[in-house]
Amino acid sequence: MATDLETRPGIDDSGVQLEAATLREMYWQMLRARRTDERAWVLHRQGKIAFHISGIGHEAIQVGAAFALRPGYDYALPYYRDLAFNLAWGYTPHDFMLALFGREGEPTSGARQMPSHWGTRSLNIISQSSPVATQVPQAAGVALAIKLRGEDRVAYTSLGEGSTSQGDFYEGMNWAGVHKLPLICVVENNIYAISVPVHLQMAVPNVADRAPMFGVEGVIVDGNDVLACYRVVKEAAERARSGGGATLIEAKTYRPTPHSSDDDDRTYRPREEVEQWKKRDPLARFQAYLLEAGILDEQAIADYEARAREEIDRAQAAAEAAPFPPPEAALGDVFAPVDETLRAEE
Amino acid sequence: MLSEKHNEKEAEGAVRELTYAEALREAMRQAMEKDDSIFLIGEDIGVYGGAFGVTAGLVDEFGPERVRDTPISEAAIAGSCIGAALTGMRPIGEIQFMDFITLSMEQLVLQAAKLRFMFGGKAKVPFVLRTPGGSGTGAAAQHSETLENWFVHVPGLKVVMPSNAYDAKGLLLSAIYDDNPVIFVEHKLLYKTKAHVPEEMYQIPLSQSHVAREGRDLTVVATSVMVQRALQAAEQLSEEGIEIEVVDPRTLSPLDDRPIIESVIKTGKALVVHEAPTTGGYGGEIVARIAASEAFDYLDAPIRRLAGLDIPIPYNRTLEYHTVPQVENIVEEARKLVRGEY
Ligand SMILES: Cc1ncc(C[n+]2csc(CCOP(=O)(O)OP(=O)(O)O)c2C)c(N)n1
Ligand SMILES: [Mg+2]
Numbered sequence: 001m002a003t004d005l006e007t008r009p010g011i012d013d014s015g016v017q018l019e020a021a022t023l024r025e026m027y028w029q030m031l032r033a034r035r036t037d038e039r040a041w042v043l044h045r046q047g048k049i050a051f052h053i054s055g056i057g058h059e060a061i062q063v064g065a066a067f068a069l070r071p072g073y074d075y076a077l078p079y080y081r082d083l084a085f086n087l088a089w090g091y092t093p094h095d096f097m098l099a100l101f102g103r104e105g106e107p108t109s110g111a112r113q114m115p116s117h118w119g120t121r122s123l124n125i126i127s128q129s130s131p132v133a134t135q136v137p138q139a140a141g142v143a144l145a146i147k148l149r150g151e152d153r154v155a156y157t158s159l160g161e162g163s164t165s166q167g168d169f170y171e172g173m174n175w176a177g178v179h180k181l182p183l184i185c186v187v188e189n190n191i192y193a194i195s196v197p198v199h200l201q202m203a204v205p206n207v208a209d210r211a212p213m214f215g216v217e218g219v220i221v222d223g224n225d226v227l228a229c230y231r232v233v234k235e236a237a238e239r240a241r242s243g244g245g246a247t248l249i250e251a252k253t254y255r256p257t258p259h260s261s262d263d264d265d266r267t268y269r270p271r272e273e274v275e276q277w278k279k280r281d282p283l284a285r286f287q288a289y290l291l292e293a294g295i296l297d298e299q300a301i302a303d304y305e306a307r308a309r310e311e312i313d314r315a316q317a318a319a320e321a322a323p324f325p326p327p328e329a330a331l332g333d334v335f336a337p338v339d340e341t342l343r344a345e346e
Numbered sequence: 347m348l349s350e351k352h353n354e355k356e357a358e359g360a361v362r363e364l365t366y367a368e369a370l371r372e373a374m375r376q377a378m379e380k381d382d383s384i385f386l387i388g389e390d391i392g393v394y395g396g397a398f399g400v401t402a403g404l405v406d407e408f409g410p411e412r413v414r415d416t417p418i419s420e421a422a423i424a425g426s427c428i429g430a431a432l433t434g435m436r437p438i439g440e441i442q443f444m445d446f447i448t449l450s451m452e453q454l455v456l457q458a459a460k461l462r463f464m465f466g467g468k469a470k471v472p473f474v475l476r477t478p479g480g481s482g483t484g485a486a487a488q489h490s491e492t493l494e495n496w497f498v499h500v501p502g503l504k505v506v507m508p509s510n511a512y513d514a515k516g517l518l519l520s521a522i523y524d525d526n527p528v529i530f531v532e533h534k535l536l537y538k539t540k541a542h543v544p545e546e547m548y549q550i551p552l553s554q555s556h557v558a559r560e561g562r563d564l565t566v567v568a569t570s571v572m573v574q575r576a577l578q579a580a581e582q583l584s585e586e587g588i589e590i591e592v593v594d595p596r597t598l599s600p601l602d603d604r605p606i607i608e609s610v611i612k613t614g615k616a617l618v619v620h621e622a623p624t625t626g627g628y629g630g631e632i633v634a635r636i637a638a639s640e641a642f643d644y645l646d647a648p649i650r651r652l653a654g655l656d657i658p659i660p661y662n663r664t665l666e667y668h669t670v671p672q673v674e675n676i677v678e679e680a681r682k683l684v685r686g687e688y
Pocket of ligand 2: 160161162188189190191192193194
């Protein structure tokens, strides 16, 4: 059954055609990310974990993007706020809990890297770096490799609006324009970079206004509308695959939480602003839409909630039971070993 | 200039103590009150007060023009410090974590360090770039770098690394009034440590190494947080009858090596302790200075280095702990040296 969302009231005018089952799956991924994220905050308050950086409020653009791409086939270079993107792409709450607790077996780095850096080889997720915007020229390089190999993959990357002040952003996007690369760059514009508001970051009103200077397509989307986000990323992927080059997508959104667990956001923004944005919560909004469209009902929601709780409880318990890595575990993986098959002489 | 025997409690009355962060803030505030050409730029240094609170409240006193939140652009922070400094201002830039100074490298290494030389001595570039280095906060490999030696290797840059609150204020004021680019490397773990800090403005001259503790058995040359660890190790060792002398270079470049050499002549043994990875670290420079000096004739043990492992800093706290020298490692290494085990 295809659901024509254009005819439905309320949420979306994007004309997305998706199966009801897919819409429910999108909802599930948003909910699962939200509950996983909330658990991380609880664990931090309980003093069980040292650090959390939250993706709450950003789930619509992240889940929309993940569903518009081919997880594990396309390449993803997401940023630290992209928990929902990564979970929808194949990363698990269990992986995340191991990272939060810094335990042995943590799949991205063996607990060497901070949480929310995501790198997962099997899923084509390239590790986020802590310095911001470094992923943009790297994504251009991934896209260049895709192009050189003649593949129909896409390189997807994301960052915050503040991070677009880095030279890396300009250089990477310029490459993407010059070499017409199959790249999608999503800027999750939540109007703050830690404490610094967007007007101290850039003198143009929109990040996407810069697209013409790179010679790439620029798109602005309501980042709290999952279906609109899905649509623009889908279009960008089609553009990339058909040789049309890169797209710079600006998703307008908000971060209702502090920047990270180290931050007190009351120092730099008014509470009323936060409350205003909470009314536009992407999860509540999509849920209301699906209820109205008859795609979800209260029972289904309760079932999803139970499923999320159960999965997150299990992930947390497993992580807490996992041992810490032994000190020697820090020593490996600084250099790759010599590959005997790679030699200049026969 | 005040006496540097700041560890000795003042005779009369209560001694005013400040944290390292407060001492830095006071230095900037006092300098800014006196001199309009001094201004601050950096990420989140305004209402937020800086990632580690060093500039807290300064925007209220001096306004957003002089305490300016910048875009997340480390190359432009360094570059605009240079431009403003060349034309008569005395900017103080903040790089939120020392790791991100890597994004300022071209401006610092090829520009700031060389402009005076290239201008035939007719220009000066008086700015300070403050930045917190170091591990110990559970922030992993890209938020824990200790990169001072990259700058030590660049003629034209001064490199300062205060190890306590008293020095932090006095060295920062000297850095502000210096007519050269100064890379001022703070340490995250020191921000909350307290020491006696006089209220008046005082300077500790750059390029003046300091004997932080006297001892006869072994010279320990340590930098930044490692000075504190060496002093703690000294207490423990003293109970065993081992008296180590701790020398803090304070300014790594240009280095005043006399106190180090004289100390080694006295003790006959030397250990260098720093946080950055061993290979290519600052310890090599200290070892070379000692080995090339008249202190060589007085050595009765190999000169040793105790420094970070040659790996990136891991996130997990246990792994992180074992990556850089701790008090017990210094104690153990000092014992071995003094007992002639090398
Ligand atoms: C090169 C660099 N400079 C500074 C930082 C410190 N920092 C971490 S996140 C951040 C704000 C980023 O804001 P934005 O790009 O808007 O993303 P958001 O966190 O709002 O999603 C800053 C300044 C960093 N990680 N990397
Ligand atoms: Mg932002």
